[in-house]
Amino acid sequence: MEQRSYICLNCQNPLRLEFAQRRPDSADSEKKSETVITEALTGHSRNLMKLISDAQFPSDAPVCNVSFTFLKTICFFIPIFQDCSDALVKEMDAQVTTLDDEVKTYQTYITYLKENHPTTAIPELKAKLQNVADEERDLELQLKKLLCEEEAIDTELQTKRRAAEASSETSTELWKKYRDNLRQVFDDQDELHSLESERQYAEVQHRKLIDTNVLDLCFHIWVDGIVGEINGFRLGYLKEAPVEFTEINAALGQIVLLLEILLERIGVQHHELVPVAMGSHSYIKLRRNGNDIENYALYGQGTPLSGSSGIDAGIRRFLQLLEFLLKELKDRNKNFKPPYQIHAESLVDNGVKYNAVMTLNTDVRWSRAMALMLTDMKAACAQCDALRAPI
Structure with missing residues (x-):
């Protein structure tokens, strides 16, 4: 009987095969068996259980200590080292049990489907x-x-x-x-x-x-009772309230300056008389044909109204210039009327003439004449401001 060397497909140990009846000696079968075993032994992917189940002869699926009955022929693989058949049988039994459970589950589900x-x-x-x-x-x-x-x-x-x-x-x-x-x-x-x-x-x-009337601001004229004043300087003399010539000269210098400004403001000039403001030594200049003829002083010394002051001529010339100014203002405004009229060397108040010169005059009347003259000067300031062109 021919002996071959086999290896267990499970544990890879060598096996000795004893045949109770040899399989048919066929070249094709032998060649096929060797090919299958070679694939199993060389590690090709193959299901061991399927290989055993598909085997027709023991040599087609050699496993330790397993017996196959094929056509009433019994053959044994005798293991040299260990047996693998018990493990395979247990695994196959477990798979059969699992398959039985799956069959029961499928059968139950089929019954449920049929009923419902x-x-x-x-x-x-x-x-x-x-x-x-x-x-x-x-x-x-x-x-x-x-x-x-x-x-x-x-x-x-x-x-x-x-x-x-x-x-x-x-x-x-x-x-x-x-x-x-x-x-x-x-x-x-x-x-x-x-x-x-x-x-x-x-x-x-x-x-x-x-x-605002600038002239009123610069030349404050005030008449209180008989004696008038300009910028704080009194222009008058009373025995019970005597005034020095120094103060009277300063007041006369202020009214000369104011008269000069008023004539310049309205743009007129007397043909002969020219006011010259020199403070306490002011005077009126007489000019003819462009030549200075004479100066008339508006300042004095000594005692006022004593007859030796020497300012009467200057006062007369000043009154001429003031009358000239008032006439020019009236020509520009027919409604303008000076508070007091001037006649020669006197000023008229309610038909009463008050002489402006000191010679042969009383202190009261002269002081009153100076107050009237200051009032006319104040009215002339207001009229010049009214004639100013509007801005």
Whole structure:
């Protein structure tokens, strides 16, 4: 009997095969068996249980200590080191048990299906399944379409988001510019209001200055009782209230200066007489044909009304200039009427003449004449201011 060397497919140990009846000596069978065993021994993927189940002869699936009955022929593989048949049988029994459980489960489910789902509804269920499959396919197509749309929308959203960020930055810059410009506008408005207030204040002050008679401010004339005064200097003399010539000379210098200003203000000049303001030594100049003829002093010394003052001629010339001024003012304003009329060297008050010269005059009458003359001067100041062109 021919002996071959085999290896257990499970433990890979050498086996000795004893045949009770040899398998048919066929070249094809021998070649096939060797090919299968070679595949098993070389580690090709092959199911051991399937290999044993498909074996027709013991040599087709050598395993330790396992017996096969094929056509009432018994053969044994005698293991040299260990037996593997028990483990294989146990595994096969476990698989059979598992398969029996699965068969029972499937049988139970089949019974349940038969009881609850009769076979008459199978075409309907197949149609419904087909509809569901078609719907699923349509939904998949819609899903693909929606995914494409979502991708396009995401792309557009990203583009718009970048544009929005750029627009936000631009908006921020514009807002900053607007804020700065608005602050500048507010500052300019505040400055404009301040300038407008200053302008209005300046306009009010200017109007006040326009309405103010500068001559009244510069030459304050005041008559209290009999004796009058100009800029604080008394122009009069009473025995009970005597006034020195120094004060009278200063007062006469003030009225000469005022007369000179009034003539200049209305733009006229006497053809012969010229007032010359020299403070306490003022005088009236007589000029003819451009030549100075004589000076008439308006300042004296000694005791007033003593007859030796030497200012009577100057007072007469002053009254001539004052009368000339009042006549010029009346020519410009027909409604103007001097408070007191001048006749030669006297002033008239209610038909009473008061002589302005000191010679052969009383202190009361002379003081009254000077007060009347100061009143005419004050009226002339007011009329000159009224004739001023409006600004």
